[in-house]
Amino acid sequence: MATAKETILWRIRHATRDVPEAESPEDVPVKRGYRTEDEATREEIVSRFAERTAEYEAEVHRVGHDELPRAIQQALKRRGVRRLVVPPYLPKDWIPDGVEAMRDAASPQLTKEELDESDGVLTGCALGIAQTGTIVLDAGRAQGRRALTLLPDYHLCVVREEQIVGLVPEAFARLEEMVKSEGRAVTFISGPSATSDIELNRVEGVHGPRTLEVLIVG
């Protein structure tokens, strides 16, 4: 008896039998003429990223490298964060004194309850996208697993200027290699968690963090 796989593939081959046997998909290239690189200057791209991220009601600050630890400390203080979730490989000088660092690791992992009860999480990111005000996480260094940026109610994210790309296709091009070789999970975050299911009224933080704050370092 044919397996379901054989059945489905046979149905498809039968239906597409007019496609020449020797023809491979590469023989019929799909033209891709849309913009794949932003021609704007670095400064324009970084400012656009700051502007578009802020449009999502995220708080955005641009700071110099030296000012970063202080900016982090101030942000956490404003928010009243005492118990801070810290992903693996987060630079040590990012964690201010007087804050309880809840470190997550491959083992032991913080429990879901611990994450749920924390005051917030501090992470880096993989990329920023100026066109859409997006932060990209790929479970790489200083980002941690996805639950870390979902269960806490406040997410403070540090983006280095050189991580910011202009256009969405540039982000996919940069991520392609990692996805092919390592297959890590990738998340594009464009604004805070939100729903409009009740009479189209926007409610933030149905599931993910209600507040996103971004520090751009350069």
Place this chain on the structure above:
Amino acid sequence: METEKPARRRETEDRRNEGIASGVEGFNERARRAVNDQQLHDSIELFTHKSVAGRNAVLNALPEAPELRERAYRIKQETMANLDRYLEQMADAVEARGGNVFFATDGEDAVRYIGDLAREKGAKVITKSKSMATEEIELNRRLEEDYSDLGLEIVETDLGEWIAQLAGDTPSHIVGPILHMNRKRITEVLSRTAGEELPPDVEALGSFARRRLREKFVTADIGITGANFGVAETGTVATITNEGNARLVTSVPPVHVVVMGIEKLVPRFTDLSVFVRLLARSGTGQKLTVYTNFITGPRGEGELDGAEEFHLILMDNGRSKLLGTEFEEALYCIRCGACLNVCPVYRQTGGHAYGSTYSGPIGAVITPLLKGQGEAKDLPHASSLCGACWEACPVGIPLHDLLLKLRNQQVEEGLAGKAQEIAFKGFESTMKRPVLYRISSRAGRLAQKPLKKDRPLPGPLGAWTGSRDLPPLAEKSFRELWKEGI
């Protein structure tokens, strides 16, 4: 404490037989009721109006939007011509990462696979992210009935979908599942679940949902999602939500199951850059959806993140029948809902009138195609053929044209009602003979005299005038005026 099990049956009417397994007759009757429901009308008007305005604004702000639409169409065309290869490539890629792949010829296959998996895992709680494919096969109901001994608690985690589940209702829009419910009704449903009176305030209702669903997320044994897109070359699955629920469903439980229609494939990872932008801009008027997730297999060696087990179900359920036919383009759909929002019929009737999982123009096309024409005869007629759906479609599916082809097929297969048959056949034979056309249009002007004043047409043609006024024919035809030098 959860004291009340979600009501699975609609209180007023049993809709179970209106799922994908059975016919969806009765559009006209349901539509007539919907048109007279003022509250429903207001809700639909609010939703569709705002959605169309939002979509237009963000698409106009993207200079390459028309080009992306063209690209999307071409990519899908290429995918369908080589779907067998791409499916095998995706299956191989997922298996190479340690994931499991199951081909399901129909909904039954998919339900059985998931039910057996739940039994094997001893699962109690299943969290789900909104998925049209699982709606299509009525996964929740069938798991609860066919695997009732497992005592599964299946929880929808998209806020709208969860409220629909609690109310025993079905989604009425691909993107806005409960746009047909007003705040009062939603407050009633959530208050019943809370066991206390909740204030009719969106923040309070949202907070209650957050607390209650959070309990479910952290105890779930299995997470089930659909797939907005699947990438052949990498085995990546895209799940796209504004709430972040798919991200929780796929990262917290130890087992992740994806139910993906075989038409959701795109060949390359970089193709996603075209589709995620079109989906967000067309569906919800956003530059990108808040959480756009890409998952490539289960948690890898030394990886911190992801489900330990990953199961990809590639489901046919009637889709392959469309390949290589004049209806193939219907498989290009990315389920953005833009065609619903602009459709003059949908805007009057809402989604439930269609009686099927998929409503609006795309629903009117794919429901008869997936179920068989005989099972959904009304739907190809639930359209004014104005073409607004085609203009709105971000991948350029000629929906109005497909609807017309479906009507034509009904006539050819003898499925059409008497009135349509008379109209189609009569029109066809008359158009072929100009003399007859001239005589008939003159005769029509004479014959319309007794009918003009709001009187319905007699006999089987009465259905036509039941919902429309018969437009008066011009006193002189264009041909006659032309002859006279206009």
